[in-house]
Amino acid sequence: MPELPEVEVVRRGLADHASGRSIHRAIVYDRRSVRRHPGEMEAFEAELFGTRLGNVVRRGKYLWFEIPSGLPDETPRAALVAHLGMSGQFLVKSTKDRREPHLKISLALDPLDQLPNVVRFIDQRIFGGLFISPLVPTHDGAAGGLGTDLALVPDAVAHVGRDVLDPVFDGPYLASLLASKPSAIKRVLLDQSVVSGVGNIYADEALWRAKIHYLRSANALKKSQVFALAEALKDVMNAALEAGGTSFDALYVNVNGASGYFDRSLNAYGRAGEPCKRCAAEGRETLMKRDAFMGRGSYWCPKCQPKPRPRLGADR
Numbered sequence: 350m351p352e353l354p355e356v357e358v359v360r361r362g363l364a365d366h367a368s369g370r371s372i373h374r375a376i377v378y379d380r381r382s383v384r385r386h387p388g389e390m391e392a393f394e395a396e397l398f399g400t401r402l403g404n405v406v407r408r409g410k411y412l413w414f415e416i417p418s419g420l421p422d423e424t425p426r427a428a429l430v431a432h433l434g435m436s437g438q439f440l441v442k443s444t445k446d447r448r449e450p451h452l453k454i455s456l457a458l459d460p461l462d463q464l465p466n467v468v469r470f471i472d473q474r475i476f477g478g479l480f481i482s483p484l485v486p487t488h489d490g491a492a493g494g495l496g497t498d499l500a501l502v503p504d505a506v507a508h509v510g511r512d513v514l515d516p517v518f519d520g521p522y523l524a525s526l527l528a529s530k531p532s533a534i535k536r537v538l539l540d541q542s543v544v545s546g547v548g549n550i551y552a553d554e555a556l557w558r559a560k561i562h563y564l565r566s567a568n569a570l571k572k573s574q575v576f577a578l579a580e581a582l583k584d585v586m587n588a589a590l591e592a593g594g595t596s597f598d599a600l601y602v603n604v605n606g607a608s609g610y611f612d613r614s615l616n617a618y619g620r621a622g623e624p625c626k627r628c629a630a631e632g633r634e635t636l637m638k639r640d641a642f643m644g645r646g647s648y649w650c651p652k653c654q655p656k657p658r659p660r661l662g663a664d665r
Contacts, residue, residue: 351410352410352547352551353410353513353514353546353547354551354589356433356546357514359412362439362441363441364404364496366441367405367468368404368414370458370463371459372400372402372457374394374398374456375393375454375456376394376455377453377454378452378454381475382454382475382478383454383479385480385505386479386481397429400416402414403416404497405496406496407512408493408494408506408509408511409511410432410545411432412432413428413429413431413482413506414428416429416481425484425499426483426484427481427482427484428481428483429481430503430506431479432477434472434476434477435476435477436476437472437476438470442465442467444457444466444467446467448469449471450473451471452469452471453471453475454479455468480505482503484501484502484503485501485502485504486500488507491516495516510541510543511544514583518544520572520576520579523575523576523578524572524576527567527568528568530567530568531567531569532566533563533564533567533642534556534567534570535552536643537567538556549618550618553618553647553648553649554617554618555584555585556578556649557648557649558581558616559574559580561577562649562655562656563640563649588614592614617648617649617650618648620637621648623637627650628650633652
């Protein structure tokens with residue numbers, strides 16, 4: 350599944366190629382990819398005809414185009430929302446390019462003589478999709494997500510927490526989120542309603558950088574640990590963003606069809622039985638461990654990330 354940096358790479362590509370252009374024609378090839386849209390796929394196609402695409406915004410793994418209202422102030426009232434699901438891809442191509450397998454939706458853009466001129470949504474496993482959602486004010490009065498200054502968010506995305514690349518996210522903000530969370534810190538990081546877009550790989554990488562064991566109680570972390578974790582989350586995401594994402598799944602590519610390479614720089618994830626890089630740099634030889642947690646693996650260093658003492662009701 351594409352994680353937050355992968356989705357941000359896609360957002361930037363769509364902003365470069367599609368923002369500010371109008372939809373000349375929308376074609377839905379599989380109605381399952383617009384199942385969240387209120388109405389039949391023909392209604393989806395008709396509503397998008399002639400629509401100008403505004404800012405491309407992201408919160409967590411949700412992407413959306415702001416749709417200008419056409420009113421004098423041009424304040425958008427709705428958004429074209431997308432979620433990549435397990436295997437969704439956006440490719441920006443020429444209309445003359447051969448159609449890809451698993452193409453679900455295409456958006457031909459004006460002007461047609463400006464290349465590339467079509468946005469294609471490809472989805473092999475069909476867990477993702479596109480739909481139109483009304484915009485509503487954000488709960489905290491801050492911008493809806495990365496890519497806009499407007500305090501508006503699609504109603505369908507309002508329940509999703511802010512992510513670590515959001516300008517609002519910092520040490521104090523994370524501390525406010527964790528103060529009432531007695532669960533294991535990794536469980537909290539993976540809760541999309543608290544912090545969105547942090548998947549298993551990046552949670553392990555950030556916890557390793559911050560020297561925090563994944564079972565530590567979130568609300569028991571010291572202020573210095575929370576601030577270190579906030580910085581580690583941002584650092585990990587930005588490093589992955591520069592590389593284009595982890596791309597363990599060959600289905601993930603950016604809008605130009607290229608994959609990322611951050612998987613070559615991982616310090617924790619997938620390294621069970623290998624020496625901890627930080628310990629090795631300090632002259633110690635500590636082997637990384639892997640535990641089962643929440644139906645997946647957690648990778649950690651016994652020296653850098655000491656395990657907390659067992660407590661009643663601890664998360665497993």
